[in-house]
Amino acid sequence: MANPTVETPQGEPAESKAKKPGIADALKKIFSAEDPDPLRIISRRRRFVMAGVLGFLGVNFLMFLRFFFPRTLFEPKTRFLIGYPSDFGFGVDTKFQNKYRIWVVRNTEGIFVIYAVCTHLGCTPDWKAAENKFKCPCHGSGYDSEGVNFEGPAPRPMDRAHVDTTPDGQIEVDVSRLYRWPKGERSEFNDQGAIVHV
Ligand code: FES
Numbered sequence: 001m002a003n004p005t006v007e008t009p010q011g012e013p014a015e016s017k018a019k020k021p022g023i024a025d026a027l028k029k030i031f032s033a034e035d036p037d038p039l040r041i042i043s044r045r046r047r048f049v050m051a052g053v054l055g056f057l058g059v060n061f062l063m064f065l066r067f068f069f070p071r072t073l074f075e076p077k078t079r080f081l082i083g084y085p086s087d088f089g090f091g092v093d094t095k096f097q098n099k100y101r102i103w104v105v106r107n108t109e110g111i112f113v114i115y116a117v118c119t120h121l122g123c124t125p126d127w128k129a130a131e132n133k134f135k136c137p138c139h140g141s142g143y144d145s146e147g148v149n150f151e152g153p154a155p156r157p158m159d160r161a162h163v164d165t166t167p168d169g170q171i172e173v174d175v176s177r178l179y180r181w182p183k184g185e186r187s188e189f190n191d192q193g194a195i196v197h198v
Helices: 023-031 039-068
Strands: 079-083 091-094 102-106 111-115 126-128 131-134 141-143 147-150 160-165 171-179
Touching: 102 171, 111 171
Parallel strands: none
Antiparallel strands: 079 171, 091 102, 102 111, 111 160, 126 131, 131 141, 141 147, 160 171
16 A cells, blocks of 8 residues: 655645755764775765865965965056146146146246145145135145145145156156155255246
8 A cells, every 4th residue: 555645734745844964964974983884984084084185275275376466456646647838827727636636836937736635634625716725624724826834733835746848848747756845944846846947
């Protein structure tokens, strides 16, 4: 007589409720000494150890390879062209503020570039055209249209970036070379490279 299928109260066959073998069962099988063939037990254990060793070596090898592919840091360029002197009228030009963090200023002597970093704690001041000054939003330092501090906690004028002209007459800026005017010291603002005389 056929064995009737036993069903759970939900109507599913009892076998489908049987526990599926997990990692613990597999490990138990590997390390169990119940197998009648001892060679099979040794071979299973050997395979297990080999898999562990190979896995460990594989992970270390991948870490070793990773060492040769350092994370790349894309720093903004420090040298760049901003156009021809004729592109700049008298006063403050803010068009490169977001891209290069600079303002281009033209006065009667020439063209220079202010590095847009407050000399107090490094915030970016705002150009207030109506008031003809830069105002730092952090602690209120104020600078005139040439970046010279006159109010607030800023200890010195904002630095100026190196400027030069290329053979075809464009202005090249290098913000990795800055000219400073520390309080009570000599101003570097008239040094060669601090201004383009046009
Ligand atoms: S960072 Fe500009 S005033 Fe403090």
